[in-house]
Amino acid sequence: MRVLITGAAGFLGSHLSDRFIAEGHTVVGMDNLITGNMDNIAHLMGHERFSFIKHDVSNYIYVPGQIDAVLHFASPASPNDYLEHPIPTLKVGSLGTHNTLGLAKAKGARYLLASTSEVYGDPQVNPQPETYWGNVNPIGPRGVYDEAKRFAEAMTLAYQRYHGLETRIVRIFNTYGPRMRLNDGRVVPNFIHQALTNQPITVYGDGSQTRAFQYYSDLVDGIYRLLHSNEDLPVNIGNPNEMTIVEFARAVIDIANSQSQIVFVQPTDDRFTDDPKQRRPDISKAQRVLGWEPKVQLAEGLKQTLDYFRDKV
């Protein structure tokens, strides 16, 4: 296959590019580099089956030649990033999704949308199955991401139903691993940075809010399976190992063998507004339709991630 991956210089886009190259496919990577970084794909530059186009997919996309699959992964994805770039976030989820869908239609390609557990907002059911409609505040600071992704799902289903396009939607839950940006503001790079430098670990609020963290390689495997499956409605891909943020802080301190102490802080800016109080994927659909479940335990994934960040702090 010849595959277009938008957001190819990002954390997930770069790992996906690696997987498709490793499977023998040809990858065209696209990124506008507002949150992506060429370092993530430096090892692919010059590969005979990889090429890169610097382009903002919120504008019309031109790619010559055959394309068999379009994977739309371009978007700021950390709360800090989408608070800093609210309008580009709305545009890439709406116009960028429309443009990538249009390209897939013109090329006769299969389409896969990177959606998110944020479509469930601050969920009132836990764990979240794909049938849950969510609890999103459209006008809150997170609305720029959440609503863009909800629109993106609606647009993707419209192309499927109206144009007969082959589409897939993955709802990605919290994912971590090498190539996250140390300063992206999310809990994993923050805590790892703090633990490796023996600084206080900043738990927001009282730390009783929960998340469930999956290692990137499990996600990439789920996405690869989903693209090749027949499932044309959204599928959650995440690790159901739910824990409080305080428990997560302790795990990072422990695995990093750090001297850091936990401190509780109340961010006064928008970072903590509408912070979901609980989140955990119901993965029974992924198990049933993809034969997929996560394999990497938190201790192992954190160890790999700490090794990656050790010489970057």
Ligand code: UDP
């Ligand atoms: N968080 C925290 N300290 C930090 C960064 C984040 O306690 O230094 C919390 C944040 O309030 C949220 C959770 O960790 O409850 C996960 O935040 P993140 O930004 O990683 O992603 P989210 O899952 O909210 O999109």
